Amino acid sequence: xxxxxxxxxxxxxxxxxxxxxxxxxxxxxxxxxxxxxxxxxxxxxxxxxxxxxxxxxxxxxxxxxxxxxxxxxxxxxxxxxxxxxxxxxxxxxxxxxxxxxxxxxxxxxxxxxxxxxxxxxxxx
Numbered sequence: 347x348x349x350x351x352x353x354x355x356x357x358x359x360x361x362x363x364x365x366x367x368x369x370x371x372x373x374x375x376x377x378x379x380x381x382x383x384x385x386x387x388x389x390x391x392x393x394x395x396x397x398x399x400x401x402x403x404x405x406x407x408x409x410x411x412x413x414x415x416x417x418x419x420x421x422x423x424x425x426x427x428x429x430x431x432x433x434x435x436x437x438x439x440x441x442x443x444x445x446x447x448x449x450x451x452x453x454x455x456x457x458x459x460x461x462x463x464x465x466x467x468x469x470x
Contacts, residue, residue: 350395351430355421358432363418365402365434366390370410383453385411395428402432405450406439420447421463422455
């Protein structure tokens with residue numbers, strides 16, 4: 347059975363989405379103290395199982411942004427937490443590798459077991 351977070355995340359895969367950044371590049375996590383090595387935010391008007399909007403990493407840009415419009419190229423599906431993350435990039439970077447995604451998000455994802463989902467397969 348698929349997690350509720352994964353079902354919601356798959357609705358955005360391979361689509362152009364608008365993101366609000368609430369934790370910009372180089373900011374510090376308010377509770378755990380680590381530094382965000384990527385812009386981190388959410389898709390407005392969505393609701394993940396944790397009651398908050400669906401979270402995203404904005405990769406492939408080197409400056410802090412308040413908002414971003416880009417392509418969802420992957421889902422970081424957490425196996426031990428029902429809080430999946432979308433990977434959003436500029437359309438020109440749609441071919442970013444799984445290894446590059448893992449490296450860019452390791453600052454936070456190192457604390458979770460996860461897999462990267464990239465393509466829509468089958469019917470959900």
